[in-house]
Amino acid sequence: MSLVQQLPALQVAVPLLTAPLVILLRGPALAWAAASAASAMAFAIAIALTATVLSQGAISYDMGGWPAPYGITLNIDALSALVLLLVTGASAVTLLCGRASLGQAMDPGRQHLFFAAWLIVLAGLSGIAITGDAFNVFVFMEISSLATYVLIAAGSDRRALTATFKYLIMGTIGATFYLIGVGLVYMMTGTLNFADMEVRIADVTDHRPILVAAGFITVGLALKAAVFPLHIWLPGAYTYAPHMVTAFLAACSTKVAIYILLRFDFLVFQGNFDVHAVRFVTFLAPLALLGILVGSAVAMVQGHLKRLLAFSSVAQVGYILLGASFASAAGLTASIAHMFNHALAKGALFLAVAAIATRVAGLRLDDIAGIARRMPFTAAAMALAGASLVGIPGTAGFVSKWLLLQAAFEQGAFGIMSAVVVVASSLAAVYYVWRIVEAMYFGTPASGETATADSAVAEAPWPLLAGLWLVALSNIYFGLVPSLPITLSETAAIELLRNMP
Amino acid sequence: MFLAASVAILVTMVLALARALMGPSVYDRVLAVNMLGTKTVLFLAVVAFLYERPDFLDLALAYALINFIGVLAVLQFFENRHSGDASKEPEKPKAGEA
Amino acid sequence: MSPADTIATAILLPLVGAVFIALCGRWPNVRESVTLFTASALAIVVWSLTPLIMAGDRPELVVAQLFGGLSLAFKVEPLGMLFAALAATLWIVNSVYSIGYMRGNNEKNQTRFYVCFAIALSAALGVAFAGNLVTLFLSYEILTLSTFPLVAHKGDAATVRSARVYLGILLGTSIALFLPAIIWTYSVAGTLDFEPGGILSGKLAGPAVGLLLALYVFGIGKAAMMPVHRWLPAAMVAPTPVSALLHAVAVVKAGVFTLTKVIIYVFGVDFLFAEPSAEWLLYAAAFTIIAASVVALRQQNLKRMLAYSTIGQLSYVILAAAILTPLSEVGAAIHIVAHAFGKITLFFAAGAIYTASKKTELHQLRGIGARMPWTMAAFTIGALSMIGVPPTGGFVSKWFILAGAFQSDNYVAIFTIILSTVLNAAYFLPIIFMAWFSTEAPGGKAHGEAPWPAVLALCVTALATLAFFFFNQPVLELESQLVGRIK
Amino acid sequence: MELLGLYNYWVFAVLLMVGFYAVIARPNMIKKLLGLSIFQAAVFLLYITMDKVEGGTAPIIQKGVVDAIYSNPLPQVLILTAIVVGISTTALGLALVVRIYEAYGTIEEDETQQLDMQQSDSHK
Amino acid sequence: MMTVVFGIFLLTLLVITAVAIVKEENLFTSVMLTGIFSLLMAANFFILDAADVALTEAAIGAGISTVLLLGALALTPRFERKGRTGRWLALFVVSLTTLVVMYATFEKPRLGDPNAPVHQHVAPWYLEQTPLLIDIPNVVTAVLGSYRAYDTLGEVIVVLTAGIGVLFVLGLPGAVGDRKREDLATGRTYLSHHLVPQVVGRLLIPFILLFAFYVQFHGEYGPGGGFQAGAIFAAAIILYALIEGEREALTVITPRMLMWMMSGGALLYGGVGIVTMLLGGNFLEYSVLAANPVTGQQLGIIVIELGVGITVAGVLLAIFHAFAARGR
Structure with a gap:
């Protein structure tokens, strides 16, 4: 078999098998280099896979040479390619440019373990994105979750520990719920393979276990995806994790859970379940709307930069779900494109936070007052990413917000109501992003800072700055040339809707 | 025959469990746990014969070994409690905390 | 250079200028030379497009294809040409004035000021040349954002608070109303390109038209229709050159320009004329004119009074557009120009008075004509133009609007114009009288004219106001193409 | 008899409830982890219940026995994995609890929350 | 019934x-x-x-x-x-x-x-095909080791992650110092002065180890396999630590060795996958390991089970030591 055909397996195997090597390496520099190399390679593989998917359609790969449904099959279609790009891209950028920020957070003696855990998160998330087996999803979910707990616990504040513990409890509940759901589906269909399940579930006559399975899987994954009101683990985890970890996770981890949620709900449950089309919408839409409103409202009053952005993430998850709950091609396209675009915006914002944190002690809004004078490039990139988060035209955020509103207008009265909510939350976003921008540009530093410190330009280390600008500029690029995410999302939306009546 | 034996073992397990639940002292519970472990080993052995799969005696063996380690771990736990940091821990929660 | 290149140059030139201004921040003379040079170059570039447009050409430039058939594209048509030429020309004058004002008042952060100014100009040109609503919206938002630092220039808490009102209203209305309106239009019409005759005609009917129009009218906050006008008085905290930018060069003009463009190219005049649910716009504009004039009458602060005057004058443009007759549409376009010259003169004068004497309130202006004859002469010309007295530019546009109103027997419009003229006279004439014929209150500080660049600038604009009365033929010709198209 | 055949599922439901209750209602972190183990064990039971075939035996093929009925091996494989995942989670959770106790002096969740709130108040 | x-x-x-x-x-x-x-x-x-x-x-x-x-x-x-x-x-x-x-x-x-x-x-297929394709009696092991080997690799990584996590959170167990003095200083005691457990324990440890190897290599024929064997092996060493003190146990299996076990097992497992790829098969397609596909499958399963056992034993020991060391 040629190397190209082996790419799906290598996508997971490269980071997964580099991780055990990394823990043997002595010295943080070497561990970092190995992890970065593996991560960059994973990104390259993801790009190659995406190109293949775009040119030839979905790819499948039989693990161990056993055909589905007896063995585990990897399936890569447009949706998984998009998620893969997010996961591997986020990891590559944050790892490659984040060394300075990470070094700040922990002592060198433990760093090799940290980098190994990072690679395992990467492998776990990409494993979820490409697998075609329901139980395999559980295994990789647990791989990524356990390693994520390690990454978050690396935060220097003691509150990182309690936040991790909370996440551990809720994450395990979510995974176990998912496991119950998969068990019930298996009980009624006898298979674990997604494609096989899709076919066999149509013949199931006893609907109750399937309905309950749908409930458990949805709730379990909603927990992992931080869907309101199951988001309570997220603000603490994002706030107290090391900054680079936050940037990495905020860009992709909740999206992977949403990805599986969409897969299950649309492909396995929705089309085969006559009552389900209604239920999916009625169940998720109010939560999405509430999440948008509450997340935005809480973000407006937060004084801590990372907390503010974390609550904004809760709202953004609401956007993604809202688009999906329309159960239309336009809605799903918007939803999937927003996964991509929000990852760009949030990733850049958290990178900027990391950059600021290399030079400033606190991260409350008062602490970053007037920072633009000392860190002009960081501040500018942050403002740019903020504009994308708000959805200013010309940025990536605008594209998906546009698509979302457009999809909403197709939905009649409910759509208008959702549009109003989306608009209201955009206004809230204007408000909270503006608070950051204003603090950076027009705030006056607290009395402790003297005029001399004020005028000295002290930018973040250059790799961090370069990565930050790379992501910030890609917000502009994908705002002006959004064909890649849009093509992928449109293809994915059509795929997901293939079982819809 | 095996059936009667297994029923008898189950009854013993109930008794052991009752002791483990009721206490009153921690040592009662430790002993009860140990006993329950032993009964489980027996039960497995009997059921293996009942199922006509005597090769599963392996399992019973494993249980016996594991059970021993568990008890030793408990013992060591108490050694350390009493000699080491026992003073840190009240034997009973304080009234205010309860 | 092909016309498309010219468009690109026109939009990029101020941005490049901004970069150079930022680089030259340490040497004020170089910096200001760059500003002046960029402004002049821009004016030349923009003016070079006019013959083409006059000849009926409509050059286009597609920058990027977005999604779903949307694109980032520019297309020059008469209305946009007029606005662009106006903004580019006034930038030169404004720059000259700014140099005098900023130095005269020893303002801080002057580099940021000039940089943001240049970016705002680029955005204004983007608004002017936008070929579809997406491009227009993008430029519109950049304009809002780039003017914020200008408004908040002083940087103290009160200023920032006011600037926040400015930004909040403009950004808020545009996101909450303008954007949904655009998306709604897109879902109905399937395109967002500006087409002569409109793109919505026949695709929407009944109250929905009125509702969509309302989304546009209030979403375009820069047009300052009541009740979304509050940002304009709030922005009075800005330095005077910025006020001139807001009121005359770019911002409010971008608002009414956008609105006119939406009425002509998105709805289509004929379509709106036939649709009863759109009639409310006329009344709303009339109300704003009268209400703003009444409020202006009661102001004590010169700049605040001018701000309310602007709100009224903007609604003249909207009123003219809403009359929906060929003559009134031309009147709307001309009024943008006429008001620009008049109002910039007035603001320059107000700024000059502040620079020379630190006076801001109306009652302090007694007898100031004697100390600052040039300034007050220009002020008088500007005020007369606002009222619409010949031989000033204001008369020309009012004439066309009135003629349009008579054309369709629109008595509400006629009555509004007459009443507001009276009100305008009522708040401007006392000032002029006071300035020239009262004696100064005793104990006043002795002062002369403001620094010469400022005086020069305001004299030039005052002359332009007069000149527009006599030499308005090219503008009329250009804009009559608009009428030809809609007929 | 029909209903007795569902007894395992009821026990599954009850264990799920007991474990879940401990996780969300008990503030003590070790108790939460114990609850989590019960919660997961309930799911193990659900899966293993599925694998049983009446008259069947463990899926280890006996040489020479021809007509043996074997139970389903697949749920067993899945639960082997799940058990290992469970212990891994518990171990990591316990490590965190130990560190939390060192940092806060308590392992009751409501108390750590209070301490956190005091901390962020004092930062203001 | x-x-x-x-x-x-x-x-x-x-x-x-x-x-x-x-x-x-x-x-x-x-x-x-x-x-x-x-x-x-x-x-x-x-x-x-x-x-x-x-x-x-x-x-x-x-x-x-x-x-x-x-x-x-x-x-x-x-x-x-x-x-x-x-x-x-x-x-x-x-x-x-x-x-x-x-x-x-x-x-x-x-x-x-x-x-x-x-x-x-699915399940009937496993029961019917295993004797033909893999030819080992324990179908559970066949499914675990071959049909769903990818899951099992994931599982090993989960265990490894838990190990990494606990070591990261609690710190790595340090090098071996002078046990007696330290224990004296902290007042920590071991069971070495209790005669009965000590004697029984010392007697049992070799048998437990032997049993661990039995479970490891008998996994294809009876219940058992890498996970169970790893756990039992770890239990034996833990028993030793309980009796003799965990410092003593660390001299038997040093911290560095533990790290090697943790990652070595996983690498062994993954290495089999890489080798099958190099030999032209899919990831973890053991059939290519030998001329006869059935032999290849058996070989693959034995090796990966060994990998599983090593990692599980290493991780469990490392976790135990991390907790124990924290008490010092």
């Missing part, structure tokens, strides 16, 4: 134990009861024909888990404070979940129903 009765009996005990675990305020008692819970659960698994799972549950649930819980409990308070917050909400959520589960119950297939969907699809 008999299975059902035994099952009902054991399950009832299980429920009682579970309730007692949650109700008990003395965490030590709770942990003891957790041990009972695991044993009962394992017995249940056994009568439900899941011999491999029963062995794993006993080794991991009752053995390792108890040791770890006690290790953590030694460093934290032993009594739970009664909580009062959020009870009603909790009860509501829990009851809701239970009702949902109960709702599904009545349309589920009965216990042991041979017509249940799970027995119609």
